[in-house]
Amino acid sequence: MSILCVRNLSKAFGGVHAINNVSFDIAEGEFLALIGPNGAGKSTCFNIINGQLTPDRGEVRFSDRSLVGLRPREIWRLGVGRTFQVAATFGSMTAAENIQLALASHHGETYRFGKALRHRCHSEALALLARVGMADAAGRACKELAYGDVKRVELAVALANDPRLLLMDEPTAGMASRERDDLIALVKRLVVEKQISVLFTEHSMDVVFAYADRILVLAGGALIAEGNAAAIRDNRKVQQVYLGTGLRRAALGGARP
Numbered sequence: 001m002s003i004l005c006v007r008n009l010s011k012a013f014g015g016v017h018a019i020n021n022v023s024f025d026i027a028e029g030e031f032l033a034l035i036g037p038n039g040a041g042k043s044t045c046f047n048i049i050n051g052q053l054t055p056d057r058g059e060v061r062f063s064d065r066s067l068v069g070l071r072p073r074e075i076w077r078l079g080v081g082r083t084f085q086v087a088a089t090f091g092s093m094t095a096a097e098n099i100q101l102a103l104a105s106h107h108g109e110t111y112r113f114g115k116a117l118r119h120r121c122h123s124e125a126l127a128l129l130a131r132v133g134m135a136d137a138a139g140r141a142c143k144e145l146a147y148g149d150v151k152r153v154e155l156a157v158a159l160a161n162d163p164r165l166l167l168m169d170e171p172t173a174g175m176a177s178r179e180r181d182d183l184i185a186l187v188k189r190l191v192v193e194k195q196i197s198v199l200f201t202e203h204s205m206d207v208v209f210a211y212a213d214r215i216l217v218l219a220g221g222a223l224i225a226e227g228n229a230a231a232i233r234d235n236r237k238v239q240q241v242y243l244g245t246g247l248r249r250a251a252l253g254g255a256r257p
Helices: 042-049 072-078 095-106 115-131 147-161 177-194 205-211 229-233 236-241 246-251
Strands: 002-013 016-027 031-035 057-062 080-083 165-169 197-201 214-219 222-227
Touching: 002 042, 002 197, 016 042, 016 057, 016 197, 016 214, 016 222, 031 042, 031 177, 031 205, 042 165, 042 197, 072 080, 072 095, 080 147, 095 115, 095 147, 115 147, 147 165, 147 177, 177 197, 177 205, 205 229, 214 229, 214 236, 222 229, 222 236
Parallel strands: 031 197, 031 214, 080 165, 165 197
Antiparallel strands: 002 016, 002 057, 214 222
């Protein structure tokens, strides 16, 4: 059963077609990668799903409800979480306070984010931090944390509304190889345990090929291929699009990206 249906999605900026007639589904509990070269249209597609952009044409349906025209906060409250390429947390706030603010929004009580609310949400925040392996950092300001740890806090923020769908824009950007593997392995466990569906973009083909259930490839704003890791590795059109990049080398059995 599909939790998200994207149909004939198109968006142009002036004379440039960022995405053109893109259609795909995400199944419940699926870990789906959306890859492509820079300028392929990945971020545009993400931002339309998330409500930051309005498509010129097409439809996006989440649990059979249209998302087109809704604002990002409305989409978030429907159960769609989001992380960003550059981690979006409040650096001066502690890890726990970042989660508590997200929980307050989830409960519709941001106007009461005072001392009483901080105490009431504290145990929930600690539980979320524990889920992403960051319980020991609850009292530390995010600006003091290593970047990989900030990414984990951002993931906990995204989980605060108990999402059914999680959008992750290059979740391992700026992270070392070990940190990348640890974070994606953690997300994959959440997919299995909580039946959360995940759509993620990623430039590390090691991560994509090792963890994605299915892979979509965008190029020039169009969907040019989809399938499992083996099918994408062997797809000649994908190899041509990625000529000289990590995907080309991985597809041919060469150096790791």
